[in-house]
Amino acid sequence: MHFRHTATTDRAVDQAINAVYSLAGFELVDHSKANSDALLRRPTATALAYALADEAIDAPDPEEFARSAAARLAEAAAVDAIRENWHAAQKNARTDRRPELIDNTIADTRHLFDKAVAALEDAVEKLDPRAPMATDPLRDDQAAPALRAARAALGKLATFASLTRVEPNDHGPAGLDTLRRIITITGVVQEVATIGTPEAERTVNDVELEVTRTVRRLAEDYAHDRDNTVARIAAGNYPGVTLHLNTNEEAAEVRREVAQAIQPRWVYGDEADQVRENLNARREKLKAEGRAARARQARAGK
DSSP: OOOOOOOOSHHHHHHHHHHHHHHTTOOOOOOHHHHHHHHHTSOOHHHHHHHHHHHHTTOSOHHHHHHHHHHHHHHHHHHHHHHHHHHHHHHHHHHHHHHHHHHHHHHHHHHHHHHHHHHHHHHHTTSOSSSGGGOOTTSSTTHHHHHHHHHHHHHHHHHHHTTSOOOTTOOTTTTOGGGTTTEEEOOOOOOEEETTSOGGGOBSOGGGOHHHHHHHHHHHHHHHOHHHHHHHHHTTOSTTEEEOOOOHHHHHHHHHHHHHHHSOEEEOHHHHHHHHHHHHHHHHHHHHHHHHHHHHHHHHHO
16 A cells, blocks of 8 residues: 555654655754753752752852852752653643644645646556556556556655544544545535435435535545545546645545535424425526526627
C-alpha cells in the first residue's frame, strides 16, 4: 500500500508537518528542545544550597555572599517551579499552536499537493480504469512508468493526509476520516427515510441523493482498497468528490458532509409527505425556470 495515513498521535502529526516541508526542501526550525535542555540543566534549589554551603566556607565578604546567594537561590526556586510543570506546559503550548501551524503548512505547500494530484491524474489515464494500481506493468510501454508515477504521487498525498490525527480505532464517519484532509465533497443531501417502511420504499428524496450514494460507495471502496480508491478519485470516478488540500475548517466540514451522507434522517409519514411536496414544488419551479430561459433564448435568436 502506498497511500498510508500514519498520524495516530499528535507527535505523528508534528512529524507529518516536517515531512510536508521536506517535500519542499525546507526544514522546519524548532528551538524548543534546545531551549528546554538549557533551562532544565539549571541546578535545583536543593543542589544549589549544598553548593552555596560549600562556598560559604571560603567567602571573604558575608554581605556580598548573602546577596549573591539569595539571588541565585531565588532563580533556582523559580526554575524549580517551572520544571515541575514544564512538560505539561510544553504539551499544551504545542497543542494550542498546532492548528495554526497546520494551516500555515498548507498555505506554504499547497502547490506541491496540487502538483502531486496532477501527476496522479496524468498517471491514471494510462492505467486500468477499473483498478489503476493493479495494472500489469508489462501491459504496454506506458504502464510501468505510469505506475511508478502514481505510486510516488500516492505517497505524497498520504503525507498531506497525515496532517490530520485519526485515532487507530476511529473508523467514523464511514472510515473516511483519514481522507478528510485531502478531499472535498460537493452536493451531499441527507437521505430522508420513512420510519416503518420497507427498505426498498423508505427513501423519500431519492432524486437528490446522487452524491450521497457516491460517498457511501467511496467509503466501501476505501475500506477495501485505499490505493485504488484514491487513484479513482483522481480519475473522476466519484462524482462530487475531488482531491483538494483542506484547511482545518474545511477538513471539519468534510467530516460533517460524510456523516450526513451516511446517516439518514428518519421521519414519520406526515413529515415524509411534506418532504415529497417540497421536492415536487422545487422540481416544478426548476422546470418553469428552464422553460423561461429557453423562451428568452428563442426571442434573442429572432
